């Protein structure tokens with residue numbers, strides 16, 4: 311997979327083919343775990359609760375004092391991610407609330423100063439690496455706790471009306487340059503104290519009136535420092551730098567529907583998705599995506615040449631809740647038997663069209679085409695137009711049982727495959743076609 315539409319020109323400090331090589335493990339991996347964890351797990355009603363409810367530092371302090379994740383076991387998290395087939399994991403080292411899960415020397419607002427008394431990031435890195443899972447750090451550019459982070463349109467202290475004078479008064483004693491240095495120093499800590507870090511997921515920019523962008527973050531200097539400290543690291547596109555040109559690595563369509571993923575085909579991208587609406591643990595939320603929807607997101611991401619970063623919001627005790635575990639178990643069952651149609655796969659060659667009710671993925675090295683049966687035909691066969699004379703063998707992926715080619719019915723350039731009338735007991739069975 312080479313980067314779309316880019317000549318062999320210098321991207322930051324590497325060529326397009328060097329960048330493709332650097333990102334090869336990520337492109338092959340296709341499936342990762344996002345983990346949003348912080349003090350917001352205690353109110354348990356969205357990771358934006360501090361902004362949404364305009365909670366002051368003073369009124370938010372009780373969560374810092376109560377934070378005691380006595381059931382946290384990063385090894386357990388890592389095993390669950392591995393079983394679900396996730397090849398990389400990205401943990402919020404700090405979210406917008408400003409609380410750091412790592413033992414930063416630049417702040418007291420950190421997990422090691424709570425009842426936890428632990429560097430949770432260190433435990434995450436060690437446990438996931440031990441399971442062979444690549445590790446990524448999410449780092450919030452936004453910080454609603456730091457005294458020099460200027461009040462803007464999302465800040466909990468924002469004025470009720472869009473009144474410039476009120477913003478100016480609120481920011482009289484705030485120095486964004488000091489926050490910029492804090493940000494730079496913390497990212498440096500994260501990229502020098504925990505060994506090789508595979509991904510940096512900086513989040514997010516919102517330039518414009520009472521917003522913040524590349525100059526507020528010092529994005530150009532920050533990215534140079536990131537690449538200097540971790541030359542192989544993969545960086546998302548939320549530093550308000552131009553995609554690709556400035557050396558950021560992938561696009562991040564968030565919570566988009568499967569139909570919308572089609573427009574990313576041919577680009578380098580990862581869609582991040584929640585099980586529900588909230589990224590942080592939300593006890594009372596009941597808008598959970600079905601297991602089939604989650605599987606559809608994974609298959610459709612790969613069918614359009616992208617990755618899925620699926621989020622878990624652990625509880626304040628440090629565990630994945632039952633709803634998440636049920637979803638992960640369902641994905642684990644399907645991935646155990648069908649992950650060959652996901653890893654190292656991408657969109658199918660143009661000449662293969664997806665028959666109604668199917669989605670295709672393709673492994674160009676093994677020349678295997680995967681037909682995902684979202685709808686299972688009860689006619690006893692499936693017709694694949696344009697596939698005639700292209701296929702030497704067909705089987706179900708989950709059990710490698712042969713699917714016979716019906717040569718009599720295969721008229722013109724259509725390929726007709728005989729299917730058992732009874733659908734295999736998999737949510738979305740996969741036919742593996744070995745191409746000639």
Ligand code: FHN
Nearest residue numbers: 346357358513514564582589
């Ligand atoms: O504001 C954050 C949000 O809380 C969450 O972290 C997502 C994950 O991609 N990023 C921002 C919204 O785009």
